[in-house]
Amino acid sequence: MDFPMFHLDWLNDRFLIAMIAIIHVFINHGLAVGFIPYITWLEQKGVSMAGAAQITDPAWDDMVYRKMKVAFIITTTLGAMTGVGIWFSAALISPASIGSLIRVFYFAWFVEWLTFVTEVVLIMIYFLTWKNAGRTLKAKLRHIRFGWFLSLFSWITMVIIVSILGFMMDPGNWNQHHSLLNGFTNPIYLPQLFFRTPAAMVLGGIFGMLLTTIFTSRGTAVRTTALKSAARWILAWAPVALVAACIYYRAMPEAMRFNMSTAVGTMEFAQYYQLLSYIIPGAVSLVVIISIWALLRPRSIRFAFVLAPCLAAFGFLGIFERVREFIRKPYIIGGYMYSNLLREEDYPLYKRDGILKYATYTGVVEITPANRLAAGRDVFMLSCSRCHTTNGINSIVEVFERVYGAGKPLDENSIEAYIPNMHNGRTYMPPFPGNTQELKALAAYIRQLQLTGEPLGGAQTEGVTVNPLNSMDAAVELMKKNESDEK
Amino acid sequence: MNILLQATTPVPRDIPLPLPLPEPLLVVLLVISFLAHIIFVNLMLGGSVLTLWAQIKGLKDKEYDTLAYEIAKTITVNKSLAVVLGVAPLLSINALYTVYFYSANALTGLMWISIIPLVTIAFLLTYLHKYTWHKLENNKPLHISIIAAAVLVFLFIPLIFLTNINLMLFPEKWGTVRGFMSALTLPNVFPRYLHFLCASLAVTGLFLFWYVGRKRYPFENYFHTLTRYDVKKKVYSLAFAMSLFQFMIGPVVLLTLPSKGVKWNLIVVILSGAAIALPAMYWMWKAITGPPELIDRHYRKVIAAMTITVLLMGSGRHVYRANALAPHKKLMAARTAEFESISAEARRNPPADDAPPVSNTTAGKGGRGAAVFQANCSACHRQDQQLVGPPVTEMVSIYHDNEQGLKSWIKAPGKKRPGYPQMPGFPQLSDADLNELTGYILSIK
Numbered sequence: 001m002d003f004p005m006f007h008l009d010w011l012n013d014r015f016l017i018a019m020i021a022i023i024h025v026f027i028n029h030g031l032a033v034g035f036i037p038y039i040t041w042l043e044q045k046g047v048s049m050a051g052a053a054q055i056t057d058p059a060w061d062d063m064v065y066r067k068m069k070v071a072f073i074i075t076t077t078l079g080a081m082t083g084v085g086i087w088f089s090a091a092l093i094s095p096a097s098i099g100s101l102i103r104v105f106y107f108a109w110f111v112e113w114l115t116f117v118t119e120v121v122l123i124m125i126y127f128l129t130w131k132n133a134g135r136t137l138k139a140k141l142r143h144i145r146f147g148w149f150l151s152l153f154s155w156i157t158m159v160i161i162v163s164i165l166g167f168m169m170d171p172g173n174w175n176q177h178h179s180l181l182n183g184f185t186n187p188i189y190l191p192q193l194f195f196r197t198p199a200a201m202v203l204g205g206i207f208g209m210l211l212t213t214i215f216t217s218r219g220t221a222v223r224t225t226a227l228k229s230a231a232r233w234i235l236a237w238a239p240v241a242l243v244a245a246c247i248y249y250r251a252m253p254e255a256m257r258f259n260m261s262t263a264v265g266t267m268e269f270a271q272y273y274q275l276l277s278y279i280i281p282g283a284v285s286l287v288v289i290i291s292i293w294a295l296l297r298p299r300s301i302r303f304a305f306v307l308a309p310c311l312a313a314f315g316f317l318g319i320f321e322r323v324r325e326f327i328r329k330p331y332i333i334g335g336y337m338y339s340n341l342l343r344e345e346d347y348p349l350y351k352r353d354g355i356l357k358y359a360t361y362t363g364v365v366e367i368t369p370a371n372r373l374a375a376g377r378d379v380f381m382l383s384c385s386r387c388h389t390t391n392g393i394n395s396i397v398e399v400f401e402r403v404y405g406a407g408k409p410l411d412e413n414s415i416e417a418y419i420p421n422m423h424n425g426r427t428y429m430p431p432f433p434g435n436t437q438e439l440k441a442l443a444a445y446i447r448q449l450q451l452t453g454e455p456l457g458g459a460q461t462e463g464v465t466v467n468p469l470n471s472m473d474a475a476v477e478l479m480k481k482n483e484s485d486e487k
Numbered sequence: 488m489n490i491l492l493q494a495t496t497p498v499p500r501d502i503p504l505p506l507p508l509p510e511p512l513l514v515v516l517l518v519i520s521f522l523a524h525i526i527f528v529n530l531m532l533g534g535s536v537l538t539l540w541a542q543i544k545g546l547k548d549k550e551y552d553t554l555a556y557e558i559a560k561t562i563t564v565n566k567s568l569a570v571v572l573g574v575a576p577l578l579s580i581n582a583l584y585t586v587y588f589y590s591a592n593a594l595t596g597l598m599w600i601s602i603i604p605l606v607t608i609a610f611l612l613t614y615l616h617k618y619t620w621h622k623l624e625n626n627k628p629l630h631i632s633i634i635a636a637a638v639l640v641f642l643f644i645p646l647i648f649l650t651n652i653n654l655m656l657f658p659e660k661w662g663t664v665r666g667f668m669s670a671l672t673l674p675n676v677f678p679r680y681l682h683f684l685c686a687s688l689a690v691t692g693l694f695l696f697w698y699v700g701r702k703r704y705p706f707e708n709y710f711h712t713l714t715r716y717d718v719k720k721k722v723y724s725l726a727f728a729m730s731l732f733q734f735m736i737g738p739v740v741l742l743t744l745p746s747k748g749v750k751w752n753l754i755v756v757i758l759s760g761a762a763i764a765l766p767a768m769y770w771m772w773k774a775i776t777g778p779p780e781l782i783d784r785h786y787r788k789v790i791a792a793m794t795i796t797v798l799l800m801g802s803g804r805h806v807y808r809a810n811a812l813a814p815h816k817k818l819m820a821a822r823t824a825e826f827e828s829i830s831a832e833a834r835r836n837p838p839a840d841d842a843p844p845v846s847n848t849t850a851g852k853g854g855r856g857a858a859v860f861q862a863n864c865s866a867c868h869r870q871d872q873q874l875v876g877p878p879v880t881e882m883v884s885i886y887h888d889n890e891q892g893l894k895s896w897i898k899a900p901g902k903k904r905p906g907y908p909q910m911p912g913f914p915q916l917s918d919a920d921l922n923e924l925t926g927y928i929l930s931i932k
Contacts, residue, residue: 002499106507349833460596
């Protein structure tokens with residue numbers, strides 16, 4: 001309402017955030033939280049395998065170093081930038097919600113930032129001092145201790161982030177407490193943390209196994225030992241990950257109940273949820289099979305064999321993130337702000353006067369037959385465009401065609417009858433905010449979209465039109481009125 | 488402000504929640520954390536420009552190739568710190584200037600989000616450059632191209648930031664801006680950009696002076712003809728020249744600032760900053776022109792004076808922003824308060840058709856069932872006409888003697904007919920509502 005609407009009309013706005021966030025989670029879990037302890041363990045193994053005259057086994061140490069180098073380069077480039085990218089994309093697409101969250105959780109994010117800075121400094125020290133630490137046994141042992149310390153730190157960063165993810169899921173409390181503690185007391189906080197820890201370890205292990213197949217030649221002793229080590233690491237964590245995934249899986253519907261008093265059984269959620277029940281055993285058994293294979297027949301393992309379980313394991317984490325995001329709907333901040341960025345408490349006003357009147361940027365304020373389609377477009381931009389495109393991914397035309405039949409002409413009257421009630425049947429949808437005129441304009445616009453396929457440009461290309469009711473002129477009048485009221 | 492622009496200047500509502508910390512504290516955090524961030528950005532940019540320069544010079548003189556490698560090693564560390572240190576000022580400016588910052592972001596959105604992939608690519612290039620130094624020893628054109636590409640990206644990114652930071656100050660332009668390119672050409676972006684580039688080279692010069700001068704730095708292991716003094720003198724001279732240039736570009740920046748934020752407080756802060764840099768300039772001059780053994784003599788004093796200058800310039804930057812936006816912020820606060828009060832008023836007197844949630848209606852038996860139907864079913868079902876789902880008359884014909892069957896279907900529908908979309912379940916309906924609903928449906932003839 002108060003921000004120029006950035007809009008990606010083909011890709012879908014939420015998809016942009018999702019893409020950036022999922023890359024970040026993969027890197028954070030697979031290459032930092034789960035990978036660094038795995039690397040430290042291998043580094044330590046190198047010292048214990050070394051001959052009496054050596055500090056560490058040089059060939060082994062070099063292999064471990066090269067693995068760490070990959071993780072170091074990826075985490076400090078793509079990993080760090082996607083972390084910032086989550087902020088950037090959220091600010092573009094959901095400015096009202098991220099702005100509100102920062103007002104309340106500034107301190108939490110500030111603390112998280114401090115741990116994050118420490119983590120980056122530690123990871124740089126750990127990697128950049130690796131070669132120098134090999135000169136004396138004492139330095140090498142100190143380096144290994146440092147690795148364990150870094151592992152603990154990465155895990156603590158995750159402990160905080162999970163609570164930040166959690167507070168958005170705890171609706172009633174947002175309005176009452178406004179504090180991060182909700183994040184920790186959220187019903188899925190502990191299951192989530194318990195799940196993420198072993199899942200990250202399994203990811204780290206399987207990624208490590210994949211790198212082993214790249215950095216070592218077949219048939220060498222280093223390769224055999226490294227593959228077996230990765231297999232043991234995975235086999236130690238996989239059962240924990242399986243149990244934790246089941247606990248998390250069972251905790252989710254409860255979180256749904258907490259979140260949306262009305263939504264336990266929507267079809268769409270059920271679909272994702274069902275998918276999980278296949279993916280959990282599927283992904284876990286794939287990594288277990290490759291690990292047992294690597295233990296028994298290490299010589300026959302090749303890059304391509306490890307790639308599939310590795311992708312499955314990352315997919316396993318990805319689908320959990322998707323389900324977790326779904327739990328949040330129809331809100332973006334539970335009980336406070338809907339996913340269309342409108343506050344629940346403002347709905348009575350919008351229902352009464354319409355949303356256009358209060359929008360800072362709209363070309364239409366009074367709807368007339370002549371400007372109906374333009375009004376519909378602005379209503380769409382304000383109340384639908386965060387999740388729907390006109391003709392791209394999750395397009396509004398497509399979702400209506402799914403209801404009324406693909407390719408059939410959409411009936412404006414049916415759309416008008418459907419929209420005000422849709423949140424009852426499709427409980428992940430926020431209620432329509434506008435008044436009757438705006439509803440009619442929106443229905444006409446959707447029908448028009450079906451016929452013309454015209455695209456909808458966001459503020460980043462089209463700019464914005466200022467609503468005269470919310471211009472500086474109007475604000476000056478308001479100030480004058482306030483001043484004379486005071487007298 | 489131009490009277491003519493007032494009709495097209497937006498006054499949005501602010502986020503109606505209090506600031507997380509007292510405003511002055513947030514301002515201090517913003518200014519300090521921003522300077523910490525920008526120093527490392529300076530080192531990253533200045534370091535890569537100097538690496539490129541030294542490596543090109545190194546084609547003829549091998550010593551400079553070594554120097555380039557030594558500088559290149561610092562880029563990858565400084566760039567990591569630049570990124571992580573950027574998060575705190577980002578958070579703080581988001582909290583303090585939510586509406587202004589986010590509006591500018593959205594209006595230049597495509598370029599703004601491109602920062603993420605562009606910087607990622609530039610970072611990867613700096614690693615590629617560093618880790619292929621020996622591998623590409625005999626293919627210098629390719630190797631130099633890698634760092635040149637990174638330098639190009641590093642030189643472009645500040646323009647995106649400056650465009651945003653500039654655009655956020657001018658709500659009167661928001662209605663006329665069409666994307667990044669038009670925001671880029673607003674006054675003051677380019678002078679500030681030049682100011683920033685000079686600062687980057689000056690800061691990098693001072694940093695390298697310390698870096699190569701450290702006792703633990705095994706200079707003689709790397710270099711054979713160049714001496715420590717040579718390099719120190721060169722980077723010190725660079726810092727001096729760039730600072731001198733700042734004295735020329737600074738006034739241009741000040742003069743091209745739109746007048747709305749220029750006040751005496753700004754002038755005082757900026758001029759004090761410039762004045763404190765003067766003794767630093769003098770000490771640097773003495774060191775560069777004096778005997779080699781005395782080059783280190785005033786270094787600490789130079790750093791102290793320059794730090795104060797940077798702090799004052801950073802504060803001046805904030806003073807301008809605060810001055811420029813103060814009137815608009817006031818108007819925005821008034822609008823926000825007004826909106827909150829009319830929204831509260833509308834909550835107390837909700838529009839009639841929206842008021843009572845279905846399950847609370849106290850209407851008679853048929854009335855309540857009808858209301859439940861209206862709210863939950865009518866979007867897809869009509870009495871005797873097929874809409875999304877089958878007409879009610881058809882339900883009656885199937886379930887007229889099986890009310891329980893109808894109830895369980897509503898709670899958890901299956902998929903029956905080809906060509907129809909599957910019906911969503913309604914497990915959220917209370918038993919009482921469900922009774923009313925099925926009673927109502929089966930009463931329809």
